Amino acid sequence: MNGIYLLKRLITSFAAFCIAVTIMFALLRLMPGDYITMYLEAIYRYAPPDVVEAFNHVYGLDRPILEQYVIYLLDAFRGNWGYSFIYKVPVLTVIGERLVWTLILLLPATILATLAGIGIGAYSGWRRGSKTDIALLNSMIIIRAIPSYWLALMILIIFAYYLNLFPLGGYVDTGALTTGIDPLDVANHAVLPVLTLFLFSVTGTYYLMRSSMLMTAGEDYITTARAKGLDELMILRKHALKNAMLPMVTLITFECAGMITGSIFVETIFSWPGLGMLTYKALAVRDLPLLQGILLIDTLFVIAANIAADLIYPLVDPRVQVGDDA
Amino acid sequence: MTAMSDALLEVRGLKVGFPTPEGLVRASDTVDLEIYPRETLGLIGETGSGKTVLGMAILRLLQPNTIIEGEIRYRGRDLLSLPEAEMQRVRGREIGIVLQNSGTSLNPVYTVGTQIAEAVILHQGLSGPDARQRAVELLDAVGIPDPVRMAGEYPHRFSGGMRERALIATALACRPNLLIADEPTKGLDAVTKRGIVDLFSEIDRDHSVLFITHDIETAGDLATRVAVMYAGEIVEIGGAEEVLGDPAHPYTRGLLASLPERGMQPIPGSAPSLITLPSGCRFSPRCGCAVENCSREHPGLVEVGSGHYARCMLYD
Numbered sequence: 001m002n003g004i005y006l007l008k009r010l011i012t013s014f015a016a017f018c019i020a021v022t023i024m025f026a027l028l029r030l031m032p033g034d035y036i037t038m039y040l041e042a043i044y045r046y047a048p049p050d051v052v053e054a055f056n057h058v059y060g061l062d063r064p065i066l067e068q069y070v071i072y073l074l075d076a077f078r079g080n081w082g083y084s085f086i087y088k089v090p091v092l093t094v095i096g097e098r099l100v101w102t103l104i105l106l107l108p109a110t111i112l113a114t115l116a117g118i119g120i121g122a123y124s125g126w127r128r129g130s131k132t133d134i135a136l137l138n139s140m141i142i143i144r145a146i147p148s149y150w151l152a153l154m155i156l157i158i159f160a161y162y163l164n165l166f167p168l169g170g171y172v173d174t175g176a177l178t179t180g181i182d183p184l185d186v187a188n189h190a191v192l193p194v195l196t197l198f199l200f201s202v203t204g205t206y207y208l209m210r211s212s213m214l215m216t217a218g219e220d221y222i223t224t225a226r227a228k229g230l231d232e233l234m235i236l237r238k239h240a241l242k243n244a245m246l247p248m249v250t251l252i253t254f255e256c257a258g259m260i261t262g263s264i265f266v267e268t269i270f271s272w273p274g275l276g277m278l279t280y281k282a283l284a285v286r287d288l289p290l291l292q293g294i295l296l297i298d299t300l301f302v303i304a305a306n307i308a309a310d311l312i313y314p315l316v317d318p319r320v321q322v323g324d325d326a
Numbered sequence: 327m328t329a330m331s332d333a334l335l336e337v338r339g340l341k342v343g344f345p346t347p348e349g350l351v352r353a354s355d356t357v358d359l360e361i362y363p364r365e366t367l368g369l370i371g372e373t374g375s376g377k378t379v380l381g382m383a384i385l386r387l388l389q390p391n392t393i394i395e396g397e398i399r400y401r402g403r404d405l406l407s408l409p410e411a412e413m414q415r416v417r418g419r420e421i422g423i424v425l426q427n428s429g430t431s432l433n434p435v436y437t438v439g440t441q442i443a444e445a446v447i448l449h450q451g452l453s454g455p456d457a458r459q460r461a462v463e464l465l466d467a468v469g470i471p472d473p474v475r476m477a478g479e480y481p482h483r484f485s486g487g488m489r490e491r492a493l494i495a496t497a498l499a500c501r502p503n504l505l506i507a508d509e510p511t512k513g514l515d516a517v518t519k520r521g522i523v524d525l526f527s528e529i530d531r532d533h534s535v536l537f538i539t540h541d542i543e544t545a546g547d548l549a550t551r552v553a554v555m556y557a558g559e560i561v562e563i564g565g566a567e568e569v570l571g572d573p574a575h576p577y578t579r580g581l582l583a584s585l586p587e588r589g590m591q592p593i594p595g596s597a598p599s600l601i602t603l604p605s606g607c608r609f610s611p612r613c614g615c616a617v618e619n620c621s622r623e624h625p626g627l628v629e630v631g632s633g634h635y636a637r638c639m640l641y642d
Contacts, residue, residue: 221433223387224425228445228496229418231411238444242435318480319434 009310013303020299021076025069028288028295034061035085035286059085076296082289086282091293095275099260101171102267102274105190106259109197114252116198117205122244124206125213126236137210144203152196152269159192166192169271193270197263201255208251209244216244246317250309257305261298333360333399334534335384335421335504340396342379342388342558349601350393353379355558357396358627361504366526366535368549368566370542370581372597376558377538378426381506384536385417400504419449422497423506428490429513432481438465438492439477442499449500464495469525487518491525498529506536511544523547542581546570551633554578557598557608560627564634574636576615607639615640 036055040047056062060071075082081091124133143151160168167173171189172181216222217240225239260275267276275294282290313320342354354376361367369377382388384398386405398405405416417423425431433441442464443457452460458477465473468491476484484492490510497505507526511519526535526548539545545552546566553563554575562575573579580593595612598604604611610620620639627635628642 220425220427220430224431224441224493224496225433226387227385227417227423227425229414229416229448230444231414239433239436243433246435317435319482 009307013307016303017299018073021073021296022069024292024295024299025072028291029065031286033286035288038286072292081293081296084282084290084293085287086285086290091289094278094290095293095297098273098275098278101272102276103259104171104186105193105197105266105272105274106263108190109194110201110255110259112194113198113201114205114255117202118209118245118248120202121206121209122213122236122241125210125244126217126240128214128217136206140203140206143199144207148196148200149265149269151199152266155192155196156269159195169269171272189270189272193266193272196266196270200263200266205248205251205255209248212244212247213240216240219243242316246313249312249316253305253309253312254302256308257298257301260301332362334363334401335361335536336397336399337380337384338397338399340380340383340398341394342376342383343393344389345391345393346601351600352558352603353600354383357555357558357560359553359560359563361534361536363503363534364531365550366537366548368545368552369536369538369555370540370545370552371555372540374597374600375555376600377540377555378508380555381423381508381536381538384506385421385423386413387417387423415449418445418497418502419500420502421504421506422500422502424490424493424497424508424510426508426512428493428510429486431493432484432489434481437478437480438484442477442492442496445496445499460499461495464499465492467529468492468495468498469521470495485518487514487521490514490518490522494522494525494529498533502533504534504536506538508538509540510537511539511541519544542570542585554581557603558600559608559637561609561637562635563627564631568631568634572631574630574634574641575609575638576613576640577609578636580612580614607637 036052037047040051053062060068063071072082079092083089084091084094087094120136124136127133156168160166167189169189171186173185173189176182176185221243222235222239225235230238263274264276264280266272267274268280271277278290279294281287282294337357337359340354340357341352344351344353357376357380359367369380371377379388383392383394384400384405386394388394394406396406400416400420405413408416432438439458439461442461443452443454446452446457446460447454450457462473462477465477470476470488470491476488481489481492494507494510497507510526511522514522523544526537535548537545537548549566551564552566552569553560554569554577555561556577562569562573562578564574569578570582573582577593580591582588583591584593593612598608598611604621606619606621606623607613607616607625610616613620617639623639625637625639625642627637630636630641
């Protein structure tokens with residue numbers, strides 16, 4: 001039963017992947033402008049038609065769009081994701097290098113935001129209506145209401161410019177040129193972007209956890225636990241938290257998938273050489289193979305997160321059985 | 327009613343109110359009753375008469391903004407003025423409660439055995455495996471077949487009747503002196519219901535039971551004494567045979583007359599809102615025996631027989 005379910009799940013995931021790839025392929029080609037024309041015009045003010053033609057021929061861009069699509073699809077499954085126009089190296093190599101830098105920011109930011117969001121949200125929901133709850137709720141609403149790019153800039157101006165506590169941007173000090181990359185130096189550069197990412201992500205987790213806890217706190221089994229003589233902390237920890245966590249599984253798996261995507265504007269504002277900045281750069285110059293590669297990775301991770309959520313649910317909720325047609 | 331010192335639990339002048347935007351809901355109004363050792367007191371009344379609130383108030387399980395006045399003396403100690411930490415030692419150990427809605431009263435993410443063992447570990451200091459063993463014994467005692475296996479099952483694998491039994495086992499786990507059972511037969515089919523009623527008459531009787539029900543027959547089967555509630559007040563209280571065999575209050579008579587085997591004559595009208603209660607006797611607007619004075623004066627409880635009291639002008 002589980003095997004059949006998994007097989008079904010893989011087939012539908014495969015279909016989802018194919019549809020996503022197709023939409024991506026079509027959308028990217030609907031963008032105005034192309035790499036070589038924009039590149040040549042930027043340098044020489046005009047693009048010689050024969051050069052454009054030669055470039056398009058080398059990259060197969062002169063073939064019929066349907067043929068390009070079929071070649072792309074087949075190659076994508078074979079693991080050949082093409083060469084980046086800008087970097088002239090395989091797309092996966094570029095992505096792999098940048099992914100490490102993205103994870104340096106997003107791994108701590110996501111883990112901290114998830115833990116803090118769950119912890120604070122649980123407490124807030126459990127003590128509904130208390131002064132602490134109201135204060136927390138309002139702070140979260142304010143953080144959420146601030147436009148994220150403005151918040152990022154304010155953090156930069158206050159902590160890096162006025163207080164001079166952290167570097168203004170980049171990922172290493174110029175000293176790295178002679179001494180090599182120092183992990184502590186990287187960490188110092190990562191503090192502000194991590195803080196910014198943390199603030200963006202913590203509110204969503206907080207809201208969901210708070211409302212989930214509100215629902216759980218009113219359940220009859222919480223009264224049963226109280227009637228047994230358990231103290232409030234034990235009830236919260238043992239009985240409420242586990243149940244309130246159930247809706248969080250989906251959110252957490254998607255937060256994990258989101259880590260791979262990176263954050264375009266945080267990386268851009270803090271000049272961090274991750275996937276987000278790479279996406280921005282590739283988009284600006286219409287580096288189609290690179291964009292396709294990045295979007296494909298995102299798709300794969302979202303699909304994987306979906307499957308992961310399905311497989312995790314029965315482990316945390318005994319009522320859920322994978323393979324049941326609910 | 328004279329305060330009797332040999333009572334296990336004495337409720338004195340209990341008032342319970344819920345503040346709402348529409349006004350104060352007076353769910354329980356100056357309730358006096360006592361429960362004696364080893365007796366079963368049946369508390370009957372319609373839905374919304376304040377039965378559940380009374381049961382929950384005894385263990386202080388009502389929501390924090392509830393307004394509670396009066397005294398609830400358990401073995402001489404007023405539960406309403408106990409510090410929370412001491413109240414936690416009363417809950418589950420001294421007084422156990424089987425909540426209404428057995429379907430949702432067990433935690434879905436823990437096995438039933440774990441949930442029973444939890445109380446035993448907490449109050450009796452048993453080790454994990456010993457508490458587990460005790461949980462199995464308790465499940466066996468409340469008539470769960472194959473208790474060893476069922477202790478390891480999650481609540482969703484239990485039928486309605488079995489959940490009720492599991493909750494009774496949980497409430498009895500630490501051998502409390504008083505068991506409050508809130509409509510334990512609600513929503514069960516006739517056969518399952520019979521089984522639960524039989525269980526209550528079989529389980530070892532070292533403790534007292536406050537059996538809350540809207541089912542008069544069940545109360546008659548199990549209770550030694552019966553209290554009848556109407557609109558937050560006790561309107562009649564006394565020995566089960568006297569109250570159900572020779573009811574003094576017109577409301578109790580009406581309840582009995584509405585039973586299917588007694589002609590199924592319903593009481594006209596419906597229970598009043600607990601926010602805007604009728605003046606005088608609260609039952610007077612629906613009462614066939616009401617006289618002019620009934621809507622003006624609020625009657626007190628009057629002794630109509632030995633230990634049998636009714637709140638009615640007829641006996642004034």
